[in-house]
Amino acid sequence: MGRKKHTAEEIVAKLRQVDVLISQGRKVAEAIRSIEVTEVTYYRWRSEYGGLKGDQVERLKSLETENQRLRRAISDLTLEKLILKEAASGNF
Numbered sequence: 148m149g150r151k152k153h154t155a156e157e158i159v160a161k162l163r164q165v166d167v168l169i170s171q172g173r174k175v176a177e178a179i180r181s182i183e184v185t186e187v188t189y190y191r192w193r194s195e196y197g198g199l200k201g202d203q204v205e206r207l208k209s210l211e212t213e214n215q216r217l218r219r220a221i222s223d224l225t226l227e228k229l230i231l232k233e234a235a236s237g238n239f
Contacts, residue, residue, distance in 0.1 A: 155204040158192050165189065 153161070161182040168178035179189045196204060
């Protein structure tokens, strides 16, 4: 089976589908197999996207992207600061 990159919306939909199947009396393993992912993937998704709705997932992803961009900017500025401090002290 090939790897597939699921979107956040697809993941939330599949998690809801599993919840519905479990509430109908199916076993967890059967419900997970019906959405065609492994148990490890299901539990990883559940821990990350557990109680989120579609709009909350979009907001989470945008915040993660912004956080990554800000971290990169901070690391660049810190590196520049260290280079300037070393150059100013004459240790080059």
